[in-house]
Amino acid sequence: MDPRTMSQSERESHEIYDLGDFKLICGITLRKAKLAYKAWGTINADKSNAIVYPTWYSGRHWENDWLIGPGMALDPAKYFIMVINMFGNGLSSSPSNTPPPFDRARFPQIAVQDNVRAQHQLVTEKFGITSLECVVGWSMGAGQSFQWAVSYPDMMKTILPFCGSARTSQHNKVFLEGVKAALTADSKFQGGWYSPEDPPVTGLRAAARVYAGWGFTQAFYWHEKWREMGYTSLEDFLVGFWEGFFLARDPNNLLTMLSTWTNGNVGNTPGFDGSVEKALASIKAKAIVMPAEVDLYFPVADEEYEVSHMKNAELRVIPGVWGHFAGGGVWDEDTKFIDDALKELLSNEVTHISDMKKLSIKN
Incomplete structure (x- = not known):
């Protein structure tokens, strides 16, 4: 296989x-x-x-x-x-x-x-x-x-x-708090009781932007390595890769796994x-x-x-x-x-x- x-x-x-x-x-x-x-x-x-x-x-x-x-x-x-x-x-x-x-x-x-x-x-x-x-x-x-x-x-x-x-690590937890804050700050989040048909999209997009600064390195961005992934500008990468990645996920699911990660x-x-x-x-x-x-x-x-x-x-x-x-x-x-x-x-x-x-x- x-x-x-x-x-x-x-x-x-x-x-x-x-x-x-x-x-x-x-x-x-x-x-x-x-x-x-x-x-x-x-x-x-x-x-x-x-x-x-x-x-x-x-x-x-x-x-x-x-x-x-x-x-x-x-x-x-x-x-x-x-x-x-x-x-x-x-x-x-x-x-x-x-x-x-x-x-x-x-x-x-x-x-x-x-x-x-x-x-x-x-x-x-x-x-x-x-x-x-x-x-x-x-x-x-x-x-x-x-x-x-x-x-x-x-x-x-x-x-x-x-x-x-x-x-x-403590430093890792600081990063995770940023992701959590972005997800939960959206008014549509409603304490986690949002409708699955109308998710807090703004929060998901914000979380993606937080993640983007951590998932890859300073050198990755300096050398515009995102071009090797098929993206044509920094904004194209932030929206196409990162926002696209998060928009396919459920916020409550993300927060559950984030809690697991934080307390590891x-x-x-x-x-x-x-x-x-x-x-x-x-x-x-x-x-x-x-x-x-x-x-x-x-x-x-x-x-x-x-x-x-x-x-x-x-x-x-x-x-x-x-x-x-x-x-x-x-x-x-x-x-x-x-x-x-x-x-x-x-x-x-x-x-x-x-x-x-x-x-x-x-x-």
């Missing part, structure tokens, strides 16, 4: 797993909770070829396809790859698809641990899988990768989190007393942690610190001026860089990894 040769409807097709009544960390029970997922490949006889690849902030499963295909590390001919949609993304249980009384503004707070526990239930109960070759993910998918390794340390052999972190911290896992350092030290999986060289959300220094507390991890920096979207599958050179690292990790060719905790920024 190759996503690149499929129609859009085939790519968007997915399965639904019924979680039942799922108690969340916040204390609310999400009744008739559902996970949407797309599975690539076939489970082998001993169920030893499974990989989990969670989605990211506002991402849907087909937007992970760029890292899956014949000849790539995530080759469906070799692995059984489960791309699992986060709570709040509009496909799994979300404000936009949950019936009253927990619909829209009443949808409960979701923690990263809730997402991972639900994914674990899918993997173990639906498929009977007890071990994973890898958990891999971009951005919030990276945060889920870290959480998998902390919550279920004996279950996976490897993790490859890219352009993400195990704990949301593997140290909040029971047994670690809020300490990200203790939680990271508990990880047994072999890891390559891949920040982007100039990511404004998840800077290299943050991930260097996290890797320094992991027993079996290497920091490998994605070079270039693309910033956070180096992990978005937009540029072939970044895709190859990530895919090569994933191939190396899955082939067990990474040796003496504990001695390789160093920056490898390519100038």
